[in-house]
Amino acid sequence: MKITGVELRRVAMPLVAPFRTSFGTEYERDVLLVRVVTPEAEGWAECVAMEQPLYSSEYADGVTDVYRRFMIPWLMALPSIDAYGVARTLGPIKGHRMAKAALETAVLDAQLRAAGEPLARFLGASRERVPCGVSVGIMDSIPQLLEAVDAYLAAGYVRIKLKIEPGWDVDPVRAVRERFGDILLQVDANAAYSLADAPQLARLDEFGLLLIEQPLADDDLVQHAELAKRLKTPLCLDESIESAAHAAAAISLRACSIVNIKPGRVGGYLEARRIHDLCRAHGVAVWCGGMLETGIGRAANVALAALPGFTLPGDTSASRRYYATDLTAPFVLRDGQLDVPTGPGIGVDPIPDVLDAITTSIEWIK
Ligand code: SMG
Ligand code: MG
Numbered sequence: 001m002k003i004t005g006v007e008l009r010r011v012a013m014p015l016v017a018p019f020r021t022s023f024g025t026e027y028e029r030d031v032l033l034v035r036v037v038t039p040e041a042e043g044w045a046e047c048v049a050m051e052q053p054l055y056s057s058e059y060a061d062g063v064t065d066v067y068r069r070f071m072i073p074w075l076m077a078l079p080s081i082d083a084y085g086v087a088r089t090l091g092p093i094k095g096h097r098m099a100k101a102a103l104e105t106a107v108l109d110a111q112l113r114a115a116g117e118p119l120a121r122f123l124g125a126s127r128e129r130v131p132c133g134v135s136v137g138i139m140d141s142i143p144q145l146l147e148a149v150d151a152y153l154a155a156g157y158v159r160i161k162l163k164i165e166p167g168w169d170v171d172p173v174r175a176v177r178e179r180f181g182d183i184l185l186q187v188d189a190n191a192a193y194s195l196a197d198a199p200q201l202a203r204l205d206e207f208g209l210l211l212i213e214q215p216l217a218d219d220d221l222v223q224h225a226e227l228a229k230r231l232k233t234p235l236c237l238d239e240s241i242e243s244a245a246h247a248a249a250a251i252s253l254r255a256c257s258i259v260n261i262k263p264g265r266v267g268g269y270l271e272a273r274r275i276h277d278l279c280r281a282h283g284v285a286v287w288c289g290g291m292l293e294t295g296i297g298r299a300a301n302v303a304l305a306a307l308p309g310f311t312l313p314g315d316t317s318a319s320r321r322y323y324a325t326d327l328t329a330p331f332v333l334r335d336g337q338l339d340v341p342t343g344p345g346i347g348v349d350p351i352p353d354v355l356d357a358i359t360t361s362i363e364w365i366k
Contacts, residue, residue: 043110046297048264125306133159280309290315295328
């Protein structure tokens with residue numbers, strides 16, 4: 001396939017409710033969509049970089065810049081490209097994994113659409129539906145949190161993840177356990193703690209959590225390994241794992257026993273599958289993370305979450321948990337599960353009228 005043009009489109013998507021984490025509050029997603037055009041087919045992808053570099057060093061305007069200056073000209077200079085060739089070609093560019101992931105995914109979508117093959121089948125999915133969890137932000141009060149969790153359980157979510165930070169950890173977890181009993185429950189700190197907080201984090205042990213996600217700094221595998229020894233709750237890494245090599249290092253160091261896989265964070269679905277394969281071979285459970293994706297990103301995540309090593313429910317919630325109107329046909333929760341798309345490529349398309357209404361800018365590179 002020869003890339004003849006790439007469209008970079010920004011869309012503004014208000015969230016149905018603010019989403020607060022230890023690093024900030026999201027009210028609206030300012031999403032960068034990538035459309036790769038080839039003579040055989042077009043491919044779509046969503047870049048998960050946020051508007052600000054708070055979850056990781058990447059941010060949407062930075063992605064656009066590295067696309068314009070380097071990545072897209074490099075790919076368009078090639079007479080032919082496939083999804084594997086994207087990482088190979090962009091390999092010399094350090095970092096920028098979210099940027100690379102979206103370009104690779106759009107090329108992969110085009111390639112699979114041209115071949116008539118669904119992404120789930122290409123990746124090696126073993127399920128047609130995936131069980132779904134929901135990530136619940138930090139709230140102003142415990143009653144407010146209990147009300148939110150109650151509504152998500154009523155909607156059918158099979159697992160609840162609570163965002164925590166110093167000052168919002170043991171009390172909300174205890175309140176949710178006391179009120180809702182034996183539900184699947186886990187927490188995510190987004191790197192808000194230090195090893196000195198180990199005694200406080202150990203207080204969570206009595207609540208039988210599935211896991212504690214990314215308690216310490218992104219770049220601190222050694223201290224995560226030390227913390228893991230001091231906790232009964234299994235440790236899961238998110239921000240720390242940007243590649244299969246990082247996952248291998250974390251497993252060797254015993255820095256985690258579970259990995260949250262986000263394709264955007266690790267440079268794409270091909271690397272995500274490598275991490276899945278590696279973890280599966282080592283008996284390390286994985287689950288699919290989320291970055292408040294629209295239907296475009298969600299479709300591909302749900303395909304990945306259908307692989308056999310994804311043994312824990314993901315942050316792959318239904319469209320309405322995020323958006324009143326999704327930009328694709330909405331993903332709907334049925335019995336706590338989402339259907340894996342079956343159409344070629346990512347299996348979903350943006351709805352033209354919705355797309356037009358929410359678009360804030362379009363740049364066409366050819
Ligand atoms: O997509 O449901 C979702 C959000 C899941 O909690 C979630 N994501 O650290 O895992 C995480 C966060 C990162 C995004 S916070 C804006
Ligand atoms: Mg996380």
